[in-house]
Amino acid sequence: MTKSFFRQHQASLLTLLALVLFPFLVGLFEGASPAVVWANGSGTSKFMQGLAIEVFILAMFALSYDLIFGITGLLSFGHSMFFAVGAYASGIAIKSFGLNLGQTFLLVLAAAFIQAVLVGIVLPRVKGITFALVTLGMASVLHLIVMSTELGPYTGADVGLQGVIIPDFINPAVERLRLYFVAMTVFILFYLLYKRFVDSPTGRVCVAIRENEDRAKMLGYNVFTFKFAALLLSSITAALAGFLHTIYQPIVSPNTASLAFTVTALLIVLIGGVGTLSGAFLGAIVFRALDFGLRRYIGESASFINGAVYVLFVLFIPYGIIGTWRLKSLELKKGWEDLLKRFQRSMG
Amino acid sequence: MDTILDVQSVHTFIGQYHILQGVSLSIPRGSITALLGRNGAGKTTTLKTILGLLPPRQGKIVFEGREINGMRSFDIAARGIGFVPEHRAIFRDLSVEENLKIAERKKGDYARKQDFIFGLFPDLKRLIALPGANLSGGQQQMLAIARALVADNSLLLIDEPSEGLAPVIIENVMAAIRELSKNATIVLVEQNFLVASQLAEYYVIIEEGRSVRHGLMAELVQDQATIHRYLGAA
Numbered sequence: 236m237t238k239s240f241f242r243q244h245q246a247s248l249l250t251l252l253a254l255v256l257f258p259f260l261v262g263l264f265e266g267a268s269p270a271v272v273w274a275n276g277s278g279t280s281k282f283m284q285g286l287a288i289e290v291f292i293l294a295m296f297a298l299s300y301d302l303i304f305g306i307t308g309l310l311s312f313g314h315s316m317f318f319a320v321g322a323y324a325s326g327i328a329i330k331s332f333g334l335n336l337g338q339t340f341l342l343v344l345a346a347a348f349i350q351a352v353l354v355g356i357v358l359p360r361v362k363g364i365t366f367a368l369v370t371l372g373m374a375s376v377l378h379l380i381v382m383s384t385e386l387g388p389y390t391g392a393d394v395g396l397q398g399v400i401i402p403d404f405i406n407p408a409v410e411r412l413r414l415y416f417v418a419m420t421v422f423i424l425f426y427l428l429y430k431r432f433v434d435s436p437t438g439r440v441c442v443a444i445r446e447n448e449d450r451a452k453m454l455g456y457n458v459f460t461f462k463f464a465a466l467l468l469s470s471i472t473a474a475l476a477g478f479l480h481t482i483y484q485p486i487v488s489p490n491t492a493s494l495a496f497t498v499t500a501l502l503i504v505l506i507g508g509v510g511t512l513s514g515a516f517l518g519a520i521v522f523r524a525l526d527f528g529l530r531r532y533i534g535e536s537a538s539f540i541n542g543a544v545y546v547l548f549v550l551f552i553p554y555g556i557i558g559t560w561r562l563k564s565l566e567l568k569k570g571w572e573d574l575l576k577r578f579q580r581s582m583g
Numbered sequence: 584m585d586t587i588l589d590v591q592s593v594h595t596f597i598g599q600y601h602i603l604q605g606v607s608l609s610i611p612r613g614s615i616t617a618l619l620g621r622n623g624a625g626k627t628t629t630l631k632t633i634l635g636l637l638p639p640r641q642g643k644i645v646f647e648g649r650e651i652n653g654m655r656s657f658d659i660a661a662r663g664i665g666f667v668p669e670h671r672a673i674f675r676d677l678s679v680e681e682n683l684k685i686a687e688r689k690k691g692d693y694a695r696k697q698d699f700i701f702g703l704f705p706d707l708k709r710l711i712a713l714p715g716a717n718l719s720g721g722q723q724q725m726l727a728i729a730r731a732l733v734a735d736n737s738l739l740l741i742d743e744p745s746e747g748l749a750p751v752i753i754e755n756v757m758a759a760i761r762e763l764s765k766n767a768t769i770v771l772v773e774q775n776f777l778v779a780s781q782l783a784e785y786y787v788i789i790e791e792g793r794s795v796r797h798g799l800m801a802e803l804v805q806d807q808a809t810i811h812r813y814l815g816a817a
Contacts, residue, residue, distance in 0.1 A: 455661040
């Protein structure tokens with residue numbers, strides 16, 4: 236039983252081990268012992284932990300998008316608003332109202348719920364491209380709100396929200412390793428929750444809705460309830476990713492509410508594999524590594540090359556990394572089975 | 584005669600097009616009734632109207648003594664109407680077992696009906712873990728019918744069950760429909776008159792969105808003039 240558990244989850248457990256050891260392994264490359272890394276003394280390790288924290292935040296955001304788009308089939312062009320609400324609500328709560336992290340966390344949950352309800356109001360009335368445009372409209376309104384000079388004292392207007400004082404125990408400048416493990420744990424917990432959700436009867440109905448909404452209705456399902464459940468979970472996840480973003484980044488940019496940021500989630504999901512969940516993590520690694528690597532070595536023109544890489548990705552790996560991998564594994568398995576059958580037949 | 588479904592002069596529009604222009608049906612409980620007519624006559628639209636997927640603008644639909652027009656489609660389905668759509672409409676990304684489990688209306692429906700379903704369609708048991716997309720046309724049709732059996736439906740609407748299937752598979756599907764009729768009333772849309780005439784006890788002919796003839800199938804089989812006039816078959 237134990238053996239089969241390890242064998243069944245081999246890839247996940249190895250990934251978990253690699254993530255736990257990652258800061259210490261990077262430290263070793265620099266000649267820093269695990270104790271030094273533990274005390275936040277290794278510069279390279281600290282830098283890489285920062286990149287990894289960004290990957291976890293992006294992966295959480297992309298995971299929430301995959302649930303809406305990849306699993307339930309709702310194409311949203313306004314998903315960034317969920318993230319932005321989490322990020323801005325956290326920053327404003329801490330900076331302007333002096334709330335502690337626990338109170339801020341609860342506020343973010345409440346804001347995510349209210350936002351899901353607001354989007355949920357239009358859900359039964361629109362679908363397909365109309366839903367995409369309605370969500371784009373909602374996100375644009377939020378973008379205008381955070382950019383407005385009237386709310387500048389709270390949101391920082393077009394400059395962005397700055398000067399949010401993060402408590403030392405989780406401040407990335409002081410305790411980055413702790414924040415790394417917190418972000419990693421939060422991401423893993425949400426990933427497991429999503430796996431559970433998708434494999435549950437509710438998740439299967441969401442897949443059925445993606446395939447054909449009318450067919451799901453014919454079976455007696457009130458599809459609104461299921462779409463709303465997916466939307467609520469997605470909204471909470473994206474808002475918590477925004478909460479972590481505020482803790483990690485010194486500035487909350489208005490770009491987090493823009494269409495470009497929704498496209499970021501879409502790209503990550505397309506790179507990793509639509510509807511695969513684990514593709515969100517892999518896609519976030521590729522996205523952040525490409526962005527960072529190209530900017531560092533090529534500079535400003537990196538955006539053009541980045542764009543070209545994504546086009547090539549969509550053209551030549553249309554199912555994303557995980558989707559293509561699964562497809563090829565199936566073909567390989569079928570090929571081996573066919574070969575085995577032929578061999579058995581030839582042996583009489 | 585005990586009637587399970589009564590459709591009274593129903594008018595349905597798709598967009599601006601007036602598709603059903605007065606369809607009336609009276610379906611006896613426990614029977615198999617075939618809806619016959621040429622392509623585009625309004626047979627599938629009639630089924631979708633009964634299910635609430637295309638709500639009627641005029642007319643009345645009474646199921647088990649209660650008016651159901653105006654109700655939402657999932658509420659109508661939950662009252663005990665199962666639908667087997669045309670083109671073997673299964674969920675291709677879900678496995679055979681998931682396709683069946685998703686049709687549960689009460690927890691345990693699938694477990695309770697397993698023996699009955701796999702008795703009718705033994706192939707499905709063997710293919711239980713396979714994604715719907717990997718099944719052949721005949722197997723997908725069997726799965727589509729089996730899905731309608733998981734919940735306790737007193738009325739089954741079956742749309743074109745023999746469409747695109749090999750003759751030997753059609754025989755299996757017909758046998759399954761006969762078996763189903765022991766526990767449920769069936770309304771069948773079927774282009775293949777031979778199949779419809781062998782299965783159904785009653786018929787309703789729909790022509791250009793209107794129900795124009797109805798009666799006993801045994802009588803229609805003898806009436807070559809009507810068959811030729813409305814169905815183009817001889």
